[in-house]
Amino acid sequence: MSIPIALACERYDRTEALRDGRVTPAGVDLTYLPQPVEETFFRMARFREFDAAEMSLASYVVSLTRDAPFVGLPVFPSRMFRHSGIYIAAASGIMEPADLAGRRVGVAEFQLTANVWIRGLLADEYAVPVESVSYVTGGLHTPGRTEKVPLHLPPGIRVEPLGPGRTLDEALATGEIDALYSPRTPQSFTSGDRGVRRLFEPARPVEEDYYRRTGIFPIMHVLVLRRDVYERNRWLARSLYDAFERARRLCVAGMDDTAAARYMLPWLHDEVARTRALLGDDYWPYGLEPNRQALRTFLDYAYAQGLAARPLEPEELLAPETLESAIV
Structure with a gap:
């Protein structure tokens, strides 16, 4: 049976x-x-x-x-390699990874696996400590997303929700947040909004180099x-x-x-x-x-x-x- x-x-x-x-x-x-x-x-x-x-x-x-x-x-x-999942508001002036320190960065959820990899590689490869960034959570294209399970994070990590009725995609395009870590591509980027770009562009050479040096396919x-x-x-x-x-x-x-x-x-x-x-x-x-x-x-x-x-x-x-x- x-x-x-x-x-x-x-x-x-x-x-x-x-x-x-x-x-x-x-x-x-x-x-x-x-x-x-x-x-x-x-x-x-x-x-x-x-x-x-x-x-x-x-x-x-x-x-x-x-x-x-x-x-x-x-x-x-x-x-998935995740260097390509870091998006920047052009008005933020961020030109290289080190510029992320002290900025407000959107994440749909702090616990998303893609975001764990992104924060880790930024800390390991580019000296951007996890706690050097302020994180803003919310839905990418639909307002109101919350963490699937409650988190108990160290006091040095700052996480706040995006304002009601707002999406991370909108917040990035308007400069309300400086950057976005996201496994899904924001619509503002796919639609060709010139105010949104990838931090690593093109991303593939950077991701290939990462694999050659680490042997990791995340x-x-x-x-x-x-x-x-x-x-x-x-x-x-x-x-x-x-x-x-x-x-x-x-x-x-x-x-x-x-x-x-x-x-x-x-x-x-x-x-x-x-x-x-x-x-x-x-x-x-x-x-x-x-x-x-x-x-x-x-x-x-x-x-x-x-x-x-x-x-x-x-x-x-x-x-x-x-x-x-x-x-x-």
Whole structure:
């Protein structure tokens, strides 16, 4: 008899085989609920609605040092370099990272994983301490966004909400805030507003250099099981991990198919070759060991920024059943 599992996860090429049924987890009757990541994160963190879900790595780390309602699997559905997620109000006069010190910077939520990476790399690479900036929280394009779970930040970190009825996008375009850290591109930037620009432009050379020096392809999201679901059937952790890995491998194999264009990108094969030349053939791995350095760096950032109540080791994030394979 299969265990029914409701999984909330965005639609990705690397998970499509799970959604369409080409891959089925052993012993699991899987219902794949495709929905936007913000909805999944909010509903899982606030109400724990799903048996399993894609989750913000930062929110998971916050939860792990509190009541620990979730158990992580070494499946990382989303990764992204984040130098490109720093936007500047042209009127602010900010020309280089050091100019951010003392400024008001918008963040949809302080705990967003992208923002943890941005604050960490600015501190590590450009000597912009986390506490040197004043943070303003709010919705990017819709007013009223708040933190998914309450935070208990060190007194040196200043966070205030944006005024009612205002959005961060508007505040950036009008100069009410000096900069914005955001995983989503603000509409003012995509519409060509000349009052908004990226701090790093072009961002790709800076991000490529970052990878060459650090070997880190930043992890954004992690797969979690609700702890009560995991404790009833601990074998689910390995079953889901193995299925996600099979789906990922199908996706990787499909990227090399040039008989017909899978995506509306005429030079996709060139982009794949360029990416592999820099990041290696298996540049989006699951599992602990190939991701240890990225996880270790993120955990250091989360603790330094007051999100984790104590230092954590990468192994503490993940179900032990997913860390070893049987010897045959």
